[in-house]
Amino acid sequence: MRIDVLTIFPEMFPCWLGSSILKHTIEKGLVDIKVHNIRDYTHDRHHTVDDYPYGGGAGMIFKPEPVFKTVEAVKSTITDERVLPIIMLTPQGRLFTQQVAGELSAHRNMLLICGRYEGVDARVHEHLVTDEISIGDYVLSGGELAAMVVMESVIRLLPGVLGSEDSALEDSHVAGLLEYPQYTRPPEYRGWKVPEVLLSGNHAQIAAWRREQAIRRTLERRPELLEKAKLTTKERELVESLKNR
Numbered sequence: 260m261r262i263d264v265l266t267i268f269p270e271m272f273p274c275w276l277g278s279s280i281l282k283h284t285i286e287k288g289l290v291d292i293k294v295h296n297i298r299d300y301t302h303d304r305h306h307t308v309d310d311y312p313y314g315g316g317a318g319m320i321f322k323p324e325p326v327f328k329t330v331e332a333v334k335s336t337i338t339d340e341r342v343l344p345i346i347m348l349t350p351q352g353r354l355f356t357q358q359v360a361g362e363l364s365a366h367r368n369m370l371l372i373c374g375r376y377e378g379v380d381a382r383v384h385e386h387l388v389t390d391e392i393s394i395g396d397y398v399l400s401g402g403e404l405a406a407m408v409v410m411e412s413v414i415r416l417l418p419g420v421l422g423s424e425d426s427a428l429e430d431s432h433v434a435g436l437l438e439y440p441q442y443t444r445p446p447e448y449r450g451w452k453v454p455e456v457l458l459s460g461n462h463a464q465i466a467a468w469r470r471e472q473a474i475r476r477t478l479e480r481r482p483e484l485l486e487k488a489k490l491t492t493k494e495r496e497l498v499e500s501l502k503n504r
């Protein structure tokens with residue numbers, strides 16, 4: 260997958276790109292991330308990307324021209340443009356979820372635009388971008404961290420990125436439930452023991468225990484997720500009995 264990121268703060272990306280899973284994924288050639296400085300597509304001496312809002316009001320607004328020019332320059336270097344999502348990070352976009360990450364991971368390319376200031380000229384939203392994504396109902400100072408959040412969750416879904424494909428499948432939110440509790444050695448720490456079943460070596464019992472724990476945990480912490488989760492009749496009965504306790 261190739262991902263192009265448009266920003267006026269490209270210096271925010273190298274440390275993140277050079278760490279952990281992402282570093283190895285890039286080295287393995289599974290993803291190619293290109294960060295573009297929108298200021299490089301301005302023509303004045305000060306590389307101006309913002310201006311005052313028409314009608315007055317606080318703050319500055321991203322001018323349309325540098326954003327259009329950067330997107331057009333990037334698009335001209337992408338050979339396979341079959342469906343190129345041009346995504347604006349904005350608190351006004353659709354909410355980013357694991358499902359949206361899955362949807363985006365099916366694309367060969369994606370282009371992410373990081374806003375700053377009070378936002379971006381509305382013509383960019385209306386005539387350039389094809390999707391708008393918010394990472395949550397709060398306001399950041401810029402789209403860079405939001406772009407990293409989107410990229411990181413999309414990239415870990417790409418085939419070959421994680422050591423075991425199963426680890427992504429069992430993550431919280433993937434099957435509509437939160438993940439079950441996890442333990443590692445030692446079997447007893449400060450008197451707190453790892454549940455016996457996990458040491459039993461009985462894979463069927465372990466799977467059943469984990470499934471039940473995932474349901475219990477989801478009911479406790481995010482009960483609204485259970486409405487959409489795929490549960491068997493027996494599991495629905497378990498939820499009802501837990502609710503009535």
Ligand SMILES: C[S@@+](CC[C@H](N)C(=O)[O-])C[C@H]1O[C@@H](n2cnc3c(N)ncnc32)[C@H](O)[C@@H]1O
Nearest residue numbers: 348349350374377393394398399400401402405
């Ligand atoms: C200070 S915000 C602008 C908020 C804008 N005035 C509004 O009320 O919608 C500056 C930039 O940060 C990014 N941003 C802020 N919050 C975000 C969120 N929750 N999700 C994604 N991007 C966000 C966007 O790119 C936005 O253009």
